[in-house]
Amino acid sequence: xxxxxxxxxxxxxxxxxxxxxxxxxxxxxxxxxxxxxxxxxxxxxxxxxxxxxxxxxxxxxxxxxxxxxxxxxxxxxxxxxxxxxxxxxxxxxxxxxxxxxxxxxxxxxxxxxxxxxxxxxxxxxxxxxxxxxxxxxxxxxxxxxxxxxxxxxxxxxxxxxxxxxxxxxxxxxxxxxxxxxxxxxxxxxxxxxxxxxxxxxxxxxxxxxxxxxxxxxxxxxxxxxxxxxxxxxxxxxxxxxxxxxxxxxxxxxxxxxxxxxxxxxxxxxxxxxxxxxxxxxxxxxxxxxxxxxxxxxxxxxxxxxxxxxxxxxxxxxxx
Amino acid sequence: xxxxxxxxxxxxxxxxxxxxxxxxxxxxxxxxxxxxxxxxxxxxxxxxxxxxxxxxxxxxxxxxxxxxxxxxxxxxxxxxxxxxxxxxxxxxxxxxxxxxxxxxxxxxxxxxxxxxxxxxxxxxxxxxxxxxxxxxxxxxxxxxxxxxxxxxxxxxxxxxxxxxxxxxxxxxxxxxxxxxxxxxxxxxxxxxxxxxxxxxxxxxxxxxxxxxxxxxxxxxxxxxxxxxxxxxxxxxxxxxxxxxxxxxxxxxxxxxxxxxxxxxxxxxxxxxxxxxxxxxxxxxxxxxxxxxxxxxxxxxxxxxxxxxxxxxxxxxxxx
Numbered sequence: 001x002x003x004x005x006x007x008x009x010x011x012x013x014x015x016x017x018x019x020x021x022x023x024x025x026x027x028x029x030x031x032x033x034x035x036x037x038x039x040x041x042x043x044x045x046x047x048x049x050x051x052x053x054x055x056x057x058x059x060x061x062x063x064x065x066x067x068x069x070x071x072x073x074x075x076x077x078x079x080x081x082x083x084x085x086x087x088x089x090x091x092x093x094x095x096x097x098x099x100x101x102x103x104x105x106x107x108x109x110x111x112x113x114x115x116x117x118x119x120x121x122x123x124x125x126x127x128x129x130x131x132x133x134x135x136x137x138x139x140x141x142x143x144x145x146x147x148x149x150x151x152x153x154x155x156x157x158x159x160x161x162x163x164x165x166x167x168x169x170x171x172x173x174x175x176x177x178x179x180x181x182x183x184x185x186x187x188x189x190x191x192x193x194x195x196x197x198x199x200x201x202x203x204x205x206x207x208x209x210x211x212x213x214x215x216x217x218x219x220x221x222x223x224x225x226x227x228x229x230x231x232x233x234x235x236x237x238x239x240x241x242x243x244x245x246x247x248x249x250x251x252x253x254x255x256x257x258x259x260x261x262x263x264x265x266x267x268x269x270x271x272x273x274x275x276x277x278x279x280x281x282x283x284x285x286x287x288x289x290x291x292x293x294x295x296x297x298x299x300x301x302x303x304x305x306x307x308x309x310x311x312x313x314x315x316x317x318x319x
Numbered sequence: 320x321x322x323x324x325x326x327x328x329x330x331x332x333x334x335x336x337x338x339x340x341x342x343x344x345x346x347x348x349x350x351x352x353x354x355x356x357x358x359x360x361x362x363x364x365x366x367x368x369x370x371x372x373x374x375x376x377x378x379x380x381x382x383x384x385x386x387x388x389x390x391x392x393x394x395x396x397x398x399x400x401x402x403x404x405x406x407x408x409x410x411x412x413x414x415x416x417x418x419x420x421x422x423x424x425x426x427x428x429x430x431x432x433x434x435x436x437x438x439x440x441x442x443x444x445x446x447x448x449x450x451x452x453x454x455x456x457x458x459x460x461x462x463x464x465x466x467x468x469x470x471x472x473x474x475x476x477x478x479x480x481x482x483x484x485x486x487x488x489x490x491x492x493x494x495x496x497x498x499x500x501x502x503x504x505x506x507x508x509x510x511x512x513x514x515x516x517x518x519x520x521x522x523x524x525x526x527x528x529x530x531x532x533x534x535x536x537x538x539x540x541x542x543x544x545x546x547x548x549x550x551x552x553x554x555x556x557x558x559x560x561x562x563x564x565x566x567x568x569x570x571x572x573x574x575x576x577x578x579x580x581x582x583x584x585x586x587x588x589x590x591x592x593x594x595x596x597x598x599x600x601x602x603x604x605x606x607x608x609x610x611x612x613x614x615x616x617x618x619x620x621x622x623x624x625x626x627x628x629x630x631x632x633x634x635x636x637x638x
Contacts, residue, residue, distance in 0.1 A: 032621070032623070035623075170533075172535065179536045180499065183498060207533050214489075214490035215491045216491065217497075218492075264615060270622055271595070271626050271630060272594075274630050279590065279594060293583065296585075297580075299578070301358075302450075303589055305354070311593050315597065
């Protein structure tokens with residue numbers, strides 16, 4: 001399958017991603033072998049995370065952005081991290097009719113979020129899908145996320161640049177943006193800067209520029225841009241700015257160190273989550289955890305004592 | 320020992336904290352019993368976290384603040400979270416001469432940061448010391464931290480209100496404030512608002528007020544105040560504002576739910592860290608981890624595959 005993926009065979013690509021999304025043990029062994037074969041051919045893309053509250057125009061933006069980038073000769077893969085997709089039946093990207101024009105492009109590949117009970121599981125499979133897309137020759141990877149739980153952090157931890165789309169409106173609260181998300185952004189773009197909202201968009205850009213200048217860190221000054229995805233205006237500047245970020249972070253080594261740190265963090269998150277899954281699945285832990293956890297949140301049991309009691313059951317010693 | 324602690328016997332209090340800081344297994348059992356006996360008498364304090372870069376005047380502020388609050392009839396305990404204290408020999412609070420007047424007060428108790436290799440270990444012992452101080456009748460607990468690693472997050476996770484001290488200066492970067500710290504703050508105070516710096520302090524207050532208004536969340540509007548700890552000016556307003564925060568969060572239930580969530584998070588962090596400690600200490604993991612981790616960061620090994628290989632050694636099965 002690795003050869004077909006590398007030749008850019010779309011059906012092989014889709015099958016490969018289905019394989020790594022499978023939870024069957026025998027599939028996992030095949031998936032590991034596939035990933036190992038593809039690994040030397042990964043890493044050659046610009047990895048872009050995009051988040052924004054519902055209503056900000058994410059699909060319209062990604063479609064306009066994808067078409068623009070394809071027009072410049074690139075191949076674009078759009079993936080998603082949406083841990084709620086299992087419950088909601090796919091709230092984002094479940095429906096390709098959202099990006100009709102982009103999905104028709106031979107140089108575009110759109111894949112809905114894998115279903116998964118945990119964010120960790122969804123994030124892992126998206127990371128692996130990203131590697132497969134890179135091996136298939138896609139040099140621009142867009143990972144979309146909705147503002148649910150910790151999904152923005154998970155996406156920011158797997159990309160080179162995390163972009164936050166804003167509405168032309170007041171501050172975070174008015175826009176429904178969760179605390180700490182703006183701090184994750186490498187790039188902020190105010191969408192819908194057209195028609196009646198053009199003036200409001202200008203004010204929003206100025207406000208966030210001011211705030212981010214005050215809170216900014218490092219060599220890269222988080223730019224605040226505006227665009228109109230519907231009118232396809234300002235998309236070129238977004239792409240140019242992403243190129244500037246890439247040039248700077250390649251030159252100063254931050255891109256390489258960020259990716260190395262992301263890989264290391266991914267390893268440890270795999271280890272941590274598997275250990276916790278095993279812990280939670282242990283019969284004695286399952287039996288005793290609910291009462292102890294309730295006691296802890298009510299302030300009736302010291303957390304350290306509860307932890308020690310449960311751990312001694314799991315580890316089978318006087319832990 | 321529990322009886323003596325509850326009577327407010329200072330020597331018993333110090334001995335109790337030394338006991339919970341011990342890593343000896345037999346001490347741990349005694350410490351658990353002590354904490355269990357004291358637990359019903361804990362929780363009746365205002366828990367305040369204070370952070371700020373070196374040079375912001377944290378000691379001077381805490382001393383002025385502590386004396387002010389004692390003057391109003393409260394009892395103040397000052398604890399610290401400084402994971403670097405083992406290496407540096409106690410960079411904060413190691414030296415009581417930093418707060419001469421406060422340390423002489425019968426209603427003040429100052430305790431340096433416990434030494435500890437990991438932030439988790441230091442944080443756990445500070446949480447437990449906080450409970451002991453509460454049982455001893457201290458109704459205002461100040462937990463000081465330096466801007467090292469994740470220590471601010473650890474402290475924000477154990478208090479009712481997290482206060483950030485700022486210098487009268489430009490933005491975060493100029494002040495040396497790490498990314499994301501301002502977002503943790505429930506209260507921002509610009510210190511050194513006196514003499515030549517008074518005007519700059521006013522500008523800093525206005526700038527941060529503007530930025531935080533844009534990024535603010537929830538019912539509590541993060542106030543930006545100024546004070547001069549040296550001149551003991553503005554300290555009363557800081558205390559009044561803390562009282563307003565307490566009144567609001569007690570009325571809307573946020574204080575109780577924050578504490579319940581903190582206790583639950585503490586339980587899981589104990590479990591997670593112990594499992595990881597055991598994992599790291601496993602002979603096969605110790606032997607194979609360095610090469611696999613290096614392979615992962617160099618992009619030569621898939622993190623999921625490396626994790627599975629190590630986990631199967633630790634768990635002794637085909638994990």
